[in-house]
């Protein structure tokens with residue numbers, strides 16, 4: 001009998017075939033129903049990323065793609081046309097999926113329910129459709145951030161109260177899509193952090209890096225120092241420290257996804273502390289900080305409010321904001337050490353005044 005056929009061992013062919021949906025199934029080492037669901041969910045998110053990337057690549061050319069809508073969102077921020085387009089893309093890709101009943105977004109005060117999916121759809125997508133949209137009109141990087149949570153209970157009153165659970169228990173998957181010189185999708189389903197690069201000639205996200213790990217320390221610190229005057233003294237102490245020590249570089253793009261991606265790939269720390277104007281910080285817990293905290297812990301890093309792990313924070317409401325300190329373990333620890341020092345000083349002062 002002729003020898004059985006041996007496929008070529010050309011690695012580039014196998015790499016080009018390691019699409020996102022295949023990778024998810026490989027990660028889960030299962031072809032069971034939930035594995036198939038997650039694979040399909042990630043594939044739909046990838047489709048959203050492709051549609052948004054295409055729109056962004058033409059935004060300077062396509063009528064009505066740039067600029068503001070004249071509306072303000074639930075956050076009181078001016079809504080850009082790209083925000084709304086991206087928000088609707090995520091809704092559209094999950095229609096007729098039978099998977100996602102609810103979508104909760106920065107752009108929508110309440111979750112959006114997809115009627116045909118809700119009787120059976122057991123997953124909720126929480127997302128920031130375009131994070132850093134102020135960068136769109138100046139052709140700088142922006143991103144989409146997402147988390148997938150399992151719906152618990154029937155939510156018949158559409159209060160979506162079950163979304164107010166700590167991220168550590170209830171996030172099944174999280175990730176982001178970075179729209180830069182290339183479009184990169186980074187995700188985790190709890191089995192490490194993996195990056196895919198969109199090959200426009202294939203229309204597929206192709207595996208670029210598996211099991212990404214943050215170094216325990218990195219050179220970057222990423223923060224808007226223009227808010228220095230609004231910070232607690234402990235954060236000012238940290239900034240004074242890095243100003244006086246060699247080996248630190250300030251990198252800040254004004255778009256969380258790009259700034260976080262640099263930290264993930266090179267190490268360091270990103271901070272958005274509370275300020276006088278926004279004591280709870282500017283970033284949202286459920287669809288910005290918690291998804292990135294899921295990723296960073298999977299990659300060996302750390303994410304806190306400055307005093308509590310982001311994944312242990314119990315959300316009080318859907319659009320809750322939180323201070324965020326996220327990145328390499330040693331760098332986050334250093335920031336926290338200044339915060340703890342100030343807390344100790346205040347306790348000693350209060351004790352001395354009794």
Ligand code: P6P
Pocket residue numbers: 131132133134224254255256257272282283
């Ligand atoms: P600031 C963008 O508006 C965003 O939500 C994040 O992407 C970014 O990290 C932050 O706000 C930037 O805020 O106050 O530094 O302009």
